[in-house]
Amino acid sequence: MQDSILITGVSSGIGLATAKDLLHRGFRVYGSVRRGAGETQLREHPAFTALQFDVRDREAIRAGIQRIRDDGARLVGLVNNAGVAISGPVETVSEEEYRRQFEVNVYGLVAVCQEALPLLHEAREAGFRARIVNIGSVSGYLTSPFTTIYSASKFAVEALTDGLRRELLPFGIDVISVAPGPVKTPIWRKGREQTAAFENNRYSNMLNKLGPYTEAAEADGVAPEIVAEVIYRALTDERPDPAVLVMKKGWIAKLLRLTPKRFQDKFFTKRLAENRRY
Numbered sequence: 001m002q003d004s005i006l007i008t009g010v011s012s013g014i015g016l017a018t019a020k021d022l023l024h025r026g027f028r029v030y031g032s033v034r035r036g037a038g039e040t041q042l043r044e045h046p047a048f049t050a051l052q053f054d055v056r057d058r059e060a061i062r063a064g065i066q067r068i069r070d071d072g073a074r075l076v077g078l079v080n081n082a083g084v085a086i087s088g089p090v091e092t093v094s095e096e097e098y099r100r101q102f103e104v105n106v107y108g109l110v111a112v113c114q115e116a117l118p119l120l121h122e123a124r125e126a127g128f129r130a131r132i133v134n135i136g137s138v139s140g141y142l143t144s145p146f147t148t149i150y151s152a153s154k155f156a157v158e159a160l161t162d163g164l165r166r167e168l169l170p171f172g173i174d175v176i177s178v179a180p181g182p183v184k185t186p187i188w189r190k191g192r193e194q195t196a197a198f199e200n201n202r203y204s205n206m207l208n209k210l211g212p213y214t215e216a217a218e219a220d221g222v223a224p225e226i227v228a229e230v231i232y233r234a235l236t237d238e239r240p241d242p243a244v245l246v247m248k249k250g251w252i253a254k255l256l257r258l259t260p261k262r263f264q265d266k267f268f269t270k271r272l273a274e275n276r277r278y
Ligand SMILES: NC(=O)c1ccc[n+]([C@@H]2O[C@H](COP(=O)([O-])OP(=O)(O)OC[C@H]3O[C@@H](n4cnc5c(N)ncnc54)[C@H](OP(=O)(O)O)[C@@H]3O)[C@@H](O)[C@H]2O)c1
Pocket: 008, 009, 010, 011, 012, 013, 014, 015, 032, 033, 034, 035, 053, 054, 055, 056, 080, 081, 082, 083, 084, 085, 104, 108, 135, 136, 137, 138, 179, 180, 181, 182, 183, 184, 185, 186, 187, 188, 190, 221
């Protein structure tokens, strides 16, 4: 029987690259999509099964997990990848948007873990490796202005990862955070479809810079395939690092995290003025 991995959000970006990578390496992949049956290349692969669910819909997640159970598959890994990125000033972001940020990135992740864990326990009890990989972000290490709500959700993902790992270690299930810096995916463009926070307001001068700032982040980002390989290692290495930062010049972020907050304030203000993130 092939080892199976469940990945949430395989329609594009890191989730899609990870699904392709794991299929190529011989895993069976269950990938969640919200519309249709998912990307053509995946749909045509005999070892791929699309599960149609939104991570905010508990019943639909449950039906997806039941499909894995009905297939008699051995679930050895869960990659919590689905996420959205809401930007804009905290003062003006709409209630609907800041709630959606947490509903998808945080509560959705908890719901998928709760539903998938019985299958992971079963795999572990049968003597197989069982892992959860949560896709965090450098924004879960440091908070840039105007991506504050997103950052708050990713700090929560780091806390969930550490706490869940400590709860599950007695059962032999490891929980790992893979936290990328900027990656070439459409996530920020999708987030910019929200408008309320960007309407004419007292932050407008700074917000005009935010477009180029996030576009530059996407342009300078690493390829999603690089993140996919790190996820593969997190799922399979004998003793994986429980918190991996995947980022060009990641040492800057690690060092910056140790500096006084006032120094970080100056760093981010200067970077925003220069349309750069890190
Ligand atoms: N790109 C970066 O620079 C970056 C950096 C650090 C961390 N990350 C993290 O990496 C993960 C993947 O993002 P990405 O950059 O690959 O962006 P992406 O291409 O936009 O992929 C996000 C995936 O999540 C899915 N998704 C969104 N809302 C969902 C919901 N409510 N229920 C189920 N699925 C949902 C999307 O599906 P739809 O197509 O249906 O919306 C899509 O498949 C996210 O957790 C993100 O925070 C990204």
